[in-house]
Amino acid sequence: MTYAKTAAFTANQQQLARVAKALAHPARVAIIQLLASKQTCISGDIAAELPLSRTTVSQHLQELKTLDLIRGEIDGLTVCYCLNTDLLLQVQQQFTAFFIEATSGAACGPADACAC
């Protein structure tokens, strides 16, 4: 296996990377924004709003669903997707903590060895 040495990293790093990967495509960002903006949970309308084929959108939806960031509820013929707000709040905190950690450090102050 010349791939995926993820096992050697922290659980935190892996989790952060996993969620980041879910957001690493504009279509998936757009889907989440769509679900957040629409008051009702839309279904195949999502595909209609995106510049991608229905198949591709369905796959992006499945990816988000696998991570449990969104959930689908079958309602007769259509499927109703909506955000998992609880998980999103957790993820938000995780990202916030990461960014605070990354930005609070003096990170090479003027007295340090290098001057970048």
Added chain:
Amino acid sequence: MTYAKTAAFTANQQQLARVAKALAHPARVAIIQLLASKQTCISGDIAAELPLSRTTVSQHLQELKTLDLIRGEIDGLTVCYCLNTDLLLQVQQQFTAFFIEATSGAACGPADACAC
């Protein structure tokens, strides 16, 4: 081109996805955390601390550098990397805004059509 229809998405969505992609690998998350924790900007020591070959780490560094999330300063034989704190702060705000947008919405309240 059966790939990268990114042009059809918002600049905001693309930017968010671009940064998310940078964080979509545990090694890159680890690199940022390392640079944040070490008071001095380390260089090849980064490679030594990660469970990856020097070559691979170098590539991850280049990726982060391309996005300007980190910067390198040549100091004789070694190269000094450090975080671009300013950009990281911007990115942090962008992510925060996104998560607030995603989590503040009622997102399928009890009165809505579907019950997820």
Added chain:
DNA sequence: AAAGTATGTCGCAAATATACGACATACAAT
């Protein structure tokens, strides 16, 4: 029952990402 509609899954093609050895470059030290 038959036809229509909304979704999901499969299979394929092309693009990217990941990982690393081998080589090139650049500076330091002798």
Added chain:
DNA sequence: ATTGTATGTCGTATATTTGCGACATACTTT
């Protein structure tokens, strides 16, 4: 000048992602 060290780049193999057409499934409607 020659040798050694620290980094970066290139080439390559493999894994994964992306995108979509074609098909399968499930439910609704007539």
